Amino acid sequence: MTDCYVYDTVRTPRGKGKKDGALHEVTALELGTQVLKALRDRNGLDTSRVDDVVFGCVDPIGEQGSDIARIAVLNADYADTTAGVQVNRFCASGLEACNMAAAKVMCGEADMAIGGGVESMSRVGMGASGGAWATDPAIAFKSYFTPQGIGADLVATKYGFSRADVDGYAIESQKRAANSWEQGYFKKSVIPVRDINGLTILDHDEHMRPDATMQSLAALTPSFASLGEFAFDGVALERYPEVEEIVHIHHAGNSSGIVDGASGVLLGNLDTGKAMGLKPRARIRAMASIGSEPCIMLTGPADVSRKALKKAGMRPEDIDLYELNEAFASVVLRMMQALDISHDKMNVNGGAIAMGHPLGATGGMILGTVLDELERRDLNTALITLCVGAGMGTATIIERV
Helix, strand or coil: CCCCEEEEEEECCCEECCCCCCCCCCCHHHHHHHHHHHHHHHHCCCHHHCCEEEEECCCCCHHHCCCHHHHHHHHCCCCCCCEEEEECECECHHHHHHHHHHHHHHHCCCCEEEEEEEEECCCCCCCCCCCHHHHCHHHHHHCCCCCHHHHHHHHHHHHCCCHHHHHHHHHHHHHHHHHHHHCCCCCCCECCEECCCCCEEECCCCCCCCCCCHHHHHCCCCCCHHHHHHHHHHHHHHHCCCCCCCCCCCCHHHECCCEEEEEEEEEECHHHHHHCCCCCCEEEEEEEEEECCCCCCCCHHHHHHHHHHHHHCCCHHHCCEEEECCCEHHHHHHHHHHHCCCHHHECCCCCHHHHCCCCCCHHHHHHHHHHHHHHHHCCCEEEEEEEECCCEEEEEEEEEC
16 A cells, blocks of 8 residues: 545536536537646646546446546546546545545555546536436335435434524524635636637636525525425434424524536555655645435534544544535534534635535545635645535544644
């Protein structure tokens, strides 16, 4: 086994995942292609030495279907010898892709690889690829299937988070994201998306609402109450009989935004990086994935973080900064509660509530965000994690070098 190092990270801005979003006319293939070109050009890569590209993509169907990683490799004019593979671990796909690429380096299968992901949610709707879990009663009944929003409200109810708690967290996410953009904290890794003529289409995260207030969020109706009344509250309460009633408190303002985007993380061993004139920025210290109870679904981050920390011989307090995808506000509040993490260590640049969650790309995005922030603050260690559909969690610990 050999160590794996992070050499560079890039991401596109996040465009609103709607027909009026700035990236709506840009295909997922083009988003992934521009990320790969940026990694090549920024680092002067001899792409014949990049063994594999692993891209997360949660809805691999239609124009972002088949093996979008390999097609993006070809479209980006990488060497024909660079392979590509698409992976789906739902919301953690981008981080799982980075972990898979890192594992290839660690075991010696690859000397250099790229992880990351892509999702065009404005062009390929969330859930477009279907699946048995939500539609086949044989599996839905036995696993107590509920939509994620029901799970988020169940997390809040079970662990004691109020509407004010989740709205307050959402407002802080907006403030932190806006401040990070204003201060230029993202400029190292964010690449503008350009059209065929080289003109910039989007150079900033488009989803943010920095003017949001507690009063404006209070006016929003909970998004999942009707689903709960229809059937799913009953399913969840059967699985969690200790909960008397689910209080529905999540809405569009305290949940992750639907957006388009792509990410890429350049990984490799020390000898190959040195031969290519590259300087490592961080070492992959530990990686882990875990299954969690599927009905509540969203409690995996705390458990998978414990698993990764154990593999690294570390404790929660040994981590300088945490990044947890803000699928819903209660997910982050629960992890901070479970591991006794202070908010000044968690998502310090804001998160998906403010900037959005391009499903297959987010894991690679937040790995890059926290690495940039470690360098800016001259800190050493970070843990990146995401909750995952069907009850899972994925985590990565990085350490600056």
